[in-house]
Amino acid sequence: MAALDLNAPQADLAQDAAALDAIWRDPPGIRGFLTTVDHKRIAARYLVTTLALLVIAGILALDMRLQLSQPGLERMGPQAYNEAFTLHGSTMLFLVSVPVMEAMAIWLVPLMLGQRNLAYPRLTAYSYWLYLGGVLMLWVPHALGITPDLGWFQYPPLSGPAYGPGHRVDIWAQMITFTEVAALAASVNVAVTILKMRPPGMTLARMPLFLWAMLVTSVMTVLALPAVMLATSLLIADRLVSTQFFSPGAGGDVLLFQHIFWFFGHPEVYIIFIPAVGFVSAIVETFTRRAVFGYTVQVLAIISVGLLAFGLWVHHMFAVGLPRLGASFYTAASMAIALPIGLQIFSWIATIASGRPRFDTPLLWVTGFIATFVIGGLSGVMTASAPLDLQLTDTYFVVAHLHYVLIGGALFPLFGALTYWFPKATGRIMSEGWGKIAFWLVFVGFNIGFFPMHLLGLMGMPRRIYTYPAEAGWGTLNLVATAGMLIASLGAAIIVANAVISLRWGRRAGVDPWGGATLEWSCASPPPPWNFAATPVVASLTPGWEPPPRAVMTGLSLENREVLVTSVGDAVPEHRQPSPGPSIWPLLTALATALLFVGSIFTPWAVVWGSIPVAAALIGWFWPRTRPEEAQAEAP
Template structure:
């Protein structure tokens, strides 16, 4: 009997090895440069997003530190007014459009298929196209900076200053087309993420059993789909005013500059929550794992995320309290701006209750959660203050507002992002980051950030306006600005420590197994790092925490090995419906992105570029979507252990 058992086990192990080898061949990329250019592996695409974002954050951080050095003391001449305006505009545009939203989508591109137990995204080539187009927007903005034609009107470029009468040249055009680049890329990624979550969940993962991270990414993707067409429209209208003499924002010809603000902020304020809502998913995943229990009030958390997704579209006018709108309208948007704090507050109480009622282990990812909770609450409280129209009239366009939105964006999004990076780093690399250096980076970043930005509240109340490059000694702003500059330098030092820790851990970090944190969601069932095909078999789910409730994990048979296949399931109950061929690597997403990029860049100089650009785009898309001969489906799907 023992010999028979050993032979059976040996055959099963050999069969599993052969299956893994066949899967690796089926899902492998081509070697060398061709494989780099043609890959549709969601993990490689997400890694490129993240590496690009890290470089941009460093560049934008250096710009911020340069501006802080200029403001460290009255009357300094490190930067002149023109260079200061360019630095301010480039810093804001980079952080808001090229860092904050793309990095959240990159985390989803990497994690969503793994958390669903799938081998790929719903539209792998669309993911590749989104990255290449995003990279085109990055290069256009920063190459323009290298050639001395940096946008210089802020990160929102209000007309009439951005109109043809007051902004000759192409600085404003470059900013506007950068928006178009990044928003088309964001829309492509969001459609991909939403479709994957809705139609590719594993058996058993009903809507009620979806991890909160998936809910957060679904809501964030839908917000992107509904809000970003507004900013693409308004920047296209601006380019039309400048290039073909339309008059959307020219009062003398019947236009209205306030139309720009309405359309811009209809996107601009939901963008804050497009950035924050994924952070809700990060924080929940970390809190659950390190508290050893599922989040308290899961359904309440889901409903609160949905409430934020809806309410975020009803308060854009609080950015416009000073433009002279009717008082009744201001009162409505004041109420809406305060109401959105309620679901956010509910989430915070649920996280605290989860930690309190669990068995918390204070590792570095959970430390970032504590930094997020404290900092974001402070930013939320100042947000309630600025939501009041009478008070906002006094502090609008002061450093109080600068402090507020940095507390919300950095505390509410970047801190959870750094915690998520530390949390999923061993899954991506197979190594653990150093806890000691992680804590040092945490202390430097959180301490330096608060030292740098809390004094700005006081400076704003003292009357210091934003977007000034120097000030007089008699105003008394020097000491607090010096403290803010020192704090900013400490935070940037902490960021360098964090990046160095991540890089050194690739070589010297302790080896991580598949589940070093003993997590509960499906991504921890894959090896670390995951292979190109992610999972040999599609896992099944019976609860919110399948890795805690199912030992061993049940899997689904029937997904192909010799060809790229994924499982498609029903939206509500995740019942398996059919197997879908997943597309192989292709050069055409890159070619399509190059064609679209050429049209966008050319349209800065002549409207005929749009006409001429349609032909190469049409050719590239036609070849991309040319139908392939499909093989008849075969085999049955069955659940086994």
């Protein structure tokens, strides 16, 4: 790395900024809206959509909680209840949890790398439009009264052609296809950006833990999501063209669906959780004023969680009748994953204990996360044991467990992260006072709401029932659970109000309101379309805490969009890559893809004829455009 030479001639960065503005700014108005490839604008769309769905699916949960608050209520019938939990689960898993983490990565990864965009800007846009297609695929038919009703996993034979007539199952299956293609596109984008576009000096050993978390998550996504696409494609084929994958009468097997589905489904849990681990490390670092204790342990733990996550899917299937050895193996594997996660928890506690913690709202969410996630982890170790799981499966114990790990493990860190990065994205700080009130309401309400479900499960209350008789004796605990949910909902409403009000009237943030250690805190808030006027040079794990002057490099084009590509291991600058500008083709390609997906619900020929518009759109996308300097070079 170049030594810092304070006498070197200094480029006029302010003048560069004016030139950059001309080439990186989106066209104005609707045209800019439809063609933008700015990772920040696309991430904002992704975030707004996912958070809106979080609220909507949360209201559905509240509706179900009200239904169960007393025995024998008839305000919802069994069909409405089935639809409610299917919509809630499918939305939360496929349309909220995974995409919201992708959204954070799309926004944050280039900023943390001191880059101007992701590796494949048009793919980012395509990813969002397809994701939006998935949202519409589930919710438009719901508005028309056609709602999937078989849970978020839709097992055959119930979802097969014999027992699942109509199009409810197909709608669910194609919603998956939309969202998974979107997530795959985002993941390849994020992984390549982290591997090949790190700033000079940011070797793998100096990479912020959030980037490690997103790298592992993205690779996991690439390896896990093809499984669910295969599962749903086989299901659609069974329903549409009478293949026999899941028909036992013709040599098929219903458990094949469960195996393929959970080969995706278990890594999925960690695809949601590992980004949250990244948020936690970033927040802990900033609010304790020290680098995270045990950096190497954290990195190795993230990688081993990523690997182990692929070896435990069968623990979702203990009740289907497995060979003894199989059950024992998956019990052991499921318990083993608690070790690396335990190491991470100890590292964070050590960081907080040995640092100078400042309990602002983001760190409060992290402490809430640690407490809640440890409880969820312990109930996870319990259900990992095959004999115990046989008793607990399909009871409210599992409902309690999964919400402790998903809300406590992923949403609490996400709320912390939203509070933490809100000033960077908007230029305003959210109210700390209201932030703390909201945290305590959500944290206390959540625990009142979900802890009793452990007991209800142990008492034998099954999942997915729309009501229960008074004699069962579950009424009181259910009422407590509903009350807890109402308290948490009040907290959630305060978070939304706080964000909306702060957007307009919040305190001005400046470049670095929290004293962050990573590179995103050294550009304007909100960052301009080109993010950084010059490429930062990194010399430590915490570049934001190095005293000024800050080393930067210049020389990327001021006439065309360009990004810096560096080597995988040591981030040595290798070449300058042209970066595509605004384009309508991602939207057109997504529309063509949507036509194919929707059509294939009705006829297999949609796959054949639908591929023609997709191919045409892709040809438009990749149509060679001569760069100005190439045209000049070859002009006579």
